[in-house]
Amino acid sequence: MGGVSATEHAARTPxxxxxxxxxxxxxxxxxxxxxxxxxxxxxxxxxxxxxxRAGVSRGxxxxxxxxxxxxxxxxxxxVAEERSTALRDLFPDGPAxxxxxxxxxxxxxxxxxxxxxxHLWVAASNExxxxxxxxxxxxxxxxESHRIAVDLLGADESRPGVRETVQGLLxxxxxxxxxxxxxxxxxxxxxxxxxxxxxxxxxxG
Amino acid sequence: MGGVSATEHAARTPxxxxxxxxxxxxxxxxxxxxxxxxxxxxxxxxxxxxxxRAGVSRGxxxxxxxxxxxxxxxxxxxVAEERSTALRDLFPDGPAxxxxxxxxxxxxxxxxxxxxxxHLWVAASNExxxxxxxxxxxxxxxxESHRIAVDLLGADESRPGVRETVQGLLxxxxxxxxxxxxxxxxxxxxxxxxxxxxxxxxxxG
Numbered sequence: 516m517g518g519v520s521a522t523e524h525a526a527r528t529p530x531x532x533x534x535x536x537x538x539x540x541x542x543x544x545x546x547x548x549x550x551x552x553x554x555x556x557x558x559x560x561x562x563x564x565x566x567x568r569a570g571v572s573r574g575x576x577x578x579x580x581x582x583x584x585x586x587x588x589x590x591x592x593x594v595a596e597e598r599s600t601a602l603r604d605l606f607p608d609g610p611a612x613x614x615x616x617x618x619x620x621x622x623x624x625x626x627x628x629x630x631x632x633x634h635l636w637v638a639a640s641n642e643x644x645x646x647x648x649x650x651x652x653x654x655x656x657x658x659e660s661h662r663i664a665v666d667l668l669g670a671d672e673s674r675p676g677v678r679e680t681v682q683g684l685l686x687x688x689x690x691x692x693x694x695x696x697x698x699x700x701x702x703x704x705x706x707x708x709x710x711x712x713x714x715x716x717x718x719x720g
Numbered sequence: 721m722g723g724v725s726a727t728e729h730a731a732r733t734p735x736x737x738x739x740x741x742x743x744x745x746x747x748x749x750x751x752x753x754x755x756x757x758x759x760x761x762x763x764x765x766x767x768x769x770x771x772x773r774a775g776v777s778r779g780x781x782x783x784x785x786x787x788x789x790x791x792x793x794x795x796x797x798x799v800a801e802e803r804s805t806a807l808r809d810l811f812p813d814g815p816a817x818x819x820x821x822x823x824x825x826x827x828x829x830x831x832x833x834x835x836x837x838x839h840l841w842v843a844a845s846n847e848x849x850x851x852x853x854x855x856x857x858x859x860x861x862x863x864e865s866h867r868i869a870v871d872l873l874g875a876d877e878s879r880p881g882v883r884e885t886v887q888g889l890l891x892x893x894x895x896x897x898x899x900x901x902x903x904x905x906x907x908x909x910x911x912x913x914x915x916x917x918x919x920x921x922x923x924x925g
Contacts, residue, residue, distance in 0.1 A: 554846070555846055556842065556843070556845070556846040558763050559846065630845070633842060633898075634842060636898070636901060636902065637761065637838060637839060637842045637901070638761070639902060640761070640835070640901050640902060641759070641760055641761040641764065646902060649902060650902045650903055653902065676915045676918070679911050679912045679914070679915035679916070680915055680916075680919065682908070682911075682912050683892055683912045683915060683916045683919075685895070686892045686895035686896045686899060686912060687888055687891045687892035687895055688895065689894075689895035689898050689899070690890070690891035690892055690893065690894035690895030690896075690897075690898070691891045691895075692895075693838075693841070693894050693895070693898060694891060694894070696841060696842070696845050697841065697844060697845060697851060697854060697855045697858065698855055703887070706884050706887075707884045707887050707888045707891060709884070710881045710884035710885055710888060711884070711885075711888045713881070714885070714888075714919060714923055718919055
């Protein structure tokens with residue numbers, strides 16, 4: 516973009532269209548940003564560190580993401596969208612066995628994405644520049660998680676209490692993610708998920 | 721302590737016994753440490769900053785807490801114990817109305833203590849020095865919260881699923897605390913707590 520003629524463009528990108536290269540660079544930066552946040556936290560996560568990890572020049576990284584806030588909020592959003600898509604793909608026929616859906620929903624909160632999002636979230640609570648961006652991002656990601664949960668659980672939100680049942684379930688999933696931060700909480704979590712899968716099944720009727 | 725004779729002691733503390741002064745200093749440091757963590761996060765929380773906030777000399781602070789890790793883990797533990805006591809005092813006759821107990825349990829996770837603990841927790845996930853200490857602390861605080869929940873809910877853990885029901889409830893409380901970090905989530909939380917109070921009541925029978 517930015518004043519490159521078609522001839523120059525063709526000369527500089529003999530094999531891959533420039534837009535595709537740009538998209539690939541962007542995705543590599545986003546994936547590296549999430550991994551960096553998850554491993555090193557906000558204090559250890561800068562555009563330079565991510566550019567190096569992604570094998571991209573600092574200039575190219577800054578072309579895509581002018582500020583640190585741009586890079587890391589975009590990264591968490593990108594991976595959240597990827598995970599939402601993956602979750603829907605797990606249940607291609609829509610509403611499914613609720614105990615399996617509860618387990619899959621909780622699974623969203625126990626990997627590197629949750630860890631990265633948590634670091635961003637906690638950093639935002641003390642940094643004004645980040646706060647508004649992350650608040651808006653979390654609201655958007657939260658609405659999408661809720662929509663997926665309602666769809667896959669086949670929950671009828673016109674019935675009293677159903678909306679709050681699904682919300683509480685997602686809050687529980689978030690709390691289970693937090694419990695998995697310092698230690699491997701898998702064994703306990705599986706027992707809790709089995710029990711609450713049954714409770715949600717009975718409550719949704 | 722430390723080689724001060726009884727005469728010196730009496731001369732230096734005309735009004736308040738030295739042990740009491742020491743205890744008061746310690747408590748002021750602990751309260752200041754929790755407030756500091758909640759407001760500024762781990763990166764902004766040092767022994768010096770806390771000493772100044774508590775109106776205590778840096779030397780006195782270091783006498784009580786030789787390292788930063790000592791100070792902040794002790795602070796989170798101290799306030800967690802205070803809050804557990806306060807929670808038990810709310811229901812002096814033991815098992816109480818379960819919906820009220822659920823609301824009070826969730827309340828444990830929505831104030832400055834939870835915010836401080838969360839900062840410590842997240843910092844520990846990237847700092848080896850802190851990790852072992854915080855893991856052990858969280859296990860202890862978690863066991864105590866579970867014990868209080870079981871007692872106040874009058875839950876019979878010999879029945880299958882009851883233990884996991886209570887654990888999931890505390891996980892939900894933790895997730896609700898997280899949802900309250902960046903915005904005031906009170907209105908939504910109250911609806912979720914009302915619905916889940918009913919679910920827990922029905923499940924525990």
